[in-house]
Amino acid sequence: MVLEFVNGGELLERIAIKGKLSEREGRRLFHQLIDGVSYCHDKGVYHRDLKPENVLVDQNGNIKISDFGLSALPQHLGNDGLLHTTCGSPNYIAPEVLQNRGYDGSLSDIWSCGVILYVMLIGYLPFDDRNIVVLYQKIFKGDTQIPKWLSPSAQNLLQRILEPNPMKRINMAEIKSHEWFQKNYVPVAPYDDDDEDVQLGAHLPVKEKTNEESGDKKTYQINAFQLIGMASSLDLSGFFEEEEVSQRRIRFPSTHPPKYVFDKIESSATELGFQVQRGDSKLKVMRNCNGSKNPESFFVCAEVFELGPALHVVELRKSHGNPALYRQLCERISSDLGVCKPEQIFRTESLDDDLEDSSAGTPLVAL
Structure with missing residues (x-):
């Protein structure tokens, strides 16, 4: 233990x-x-x-x-x-x-x-x-x-x-x-089981921490084993498929630096009426998060992974919230980041039993 x-x-x-x-x-x-x-x-x-x-x-x-x-x-x-x-x-x-x-x-x-x-x-x-x-x-x-x-x-x-x-x-x-x-009360963001950096009772820093050399946000570099682990049955084609937005998690590539990505996500989310908290390597998008049982609450975690010097993967994970609102947020972010089409967001994982996993599709980009 x-x-x-x-x-x-x-x-x-x-x-x-x-x-x-x-x-x-x-x-x-x-x-x-x-x-x-x-x-x-x-x-x-x-x-x-x-x-x-x-x-x-x-x-x-x-x-x-x-x-x-x-x-x-x-x-x-x-x-x-x-x-x-x-x-x-x-x-x-x-x-x-x-x-x-x-x-x-x-x-x-x-x-x-x-x-x-x-x-x-x-x-x-x-x-x-x-x-x-x-x-x-x-x-x-x-x-x-x-x-x-x-x-x-x-x-x-x-x-x-x-x-x-x-x-x-x-x-x-x-x-x-x-x-x-x-007085001075800022509700703690709901705990996300996938988010090992957010601990119960601890607030995320409001201001971002930057890399002193590049001015970019901290990112996680992905090695080959982690990259393969993101795909189903060791099949990397599923990582870049043209699919509908998942109910819980999406990933898509970006050639923009992490700071630019987070700035765009924050701008898009704010314009849609969401609250944003920025941490060292992650960004939280939320609404009405005073309690996890609140039917109107909404919570999404955004993170950027580095595949190479000029290629990153943006991941959006929904802890809970309205699926239609989640889709609207994802499509707005992908559009603002210049992804080819909002519909071409890559589904890599679905946590809902009623969703069928599909491996069909044409890769949108090639590494």
């Missing part, structure tokens, strides 16, 4: 060193925490043991949610649609979990996130006592004091999260739309 090395330690250590975090720093980390936990909930996963010890910090100051040993999956839900296992850490556990009557995993995780936020901003636990019975009594009553020196909007958010009645507690959507949370 190989695990990622997160060398920044636990969030608890960071708080212990500083005593407490500023609202600005606490809000930035809380943005990432909520985006990460919300993503888990969208996938039907409830953590159930959220606490600063289980939130790690990487070398860039971004958080990683860890220790899913007590997490629940959809199959763990009872016939009433609720969870029934009492688990978690005493100081962070939601009151409804202690009542042993069934609880909503999302709302109980939100309570724990609220306790973490309290600790980050104030520097100590909202509910604490050496006597476990007294501790649970405080949790049941929501018996805590929120300092008046916090901003009014921060006080309001903490009060609404640390509401002992889960039916009155603020939910994820309401947290994301809250005044305090919205």
Whole structure:
């Protein structure tokens, strides 16, 4: 088993060193925490043991949610649609979990996130006592004091999260739309299983990084084995076939330098009303990506591979979104980049079972 090395330690250590975090720093980390936990909930996963010890910090100051040993999956839900296992850490556990009557995993995780936020901003636990019975009594009553020196909007958010009645507690959507949370909030792009560079809780840099010598964006050079691996059954003809746009992934050649390609893609996507985030070697095109279950959300990753000094392959991968909108984007990009015809975009991979793979067609270019 190989695990990622997160060398920044636990969030608890960071708080212990500083005593407490500023609202600005606490809000930035809380943005990432909520985006990460919300993503888990969208996938039907409830953590159930959220606490600063289980939130790690990487070398860039971004958080990683860890220790899913007590997490629940959809199959763990009872016939009433609720969870029934009492688990978690005493100081962070939601009151409804202690009542042993069934609880909503999302709302109980939100309570724990609220306790973490309290600790980050104030520097100590909202509910604490050496006597476990007294501790649970405080949790049941929501018996805590929120300092008046916090901003009014921060006080309001903490009060609404640390509401002992889960039916009155603020939910994820309401947290994301809250005044305090919205300040400087940039939603994290949805995680793409094919995109090893985007990690949960980490934002892509807005500004591109350039190669100092050429001024171009960083590209990956493809060797012969990788090139052959892109084609089906070791047949390279499928790499340059005249086919319809795939539902999920397309590739087409370009003689333009990477920076020019990314500039064109960004310009085309922006004119079509999409949001764009540029990273070191990839570009994200998205719309309404506040949650992966949003039916109107759209997410495409663009990447450029180098085949030779003057020939590159542009790859567009759709994580999710409307197929017609995806086709419109692909045809606009191919047209702006000067590909012969928008219809001559090469289909190299289809992830939809209902699409038939075809190897027929005439190569558009020859290497």
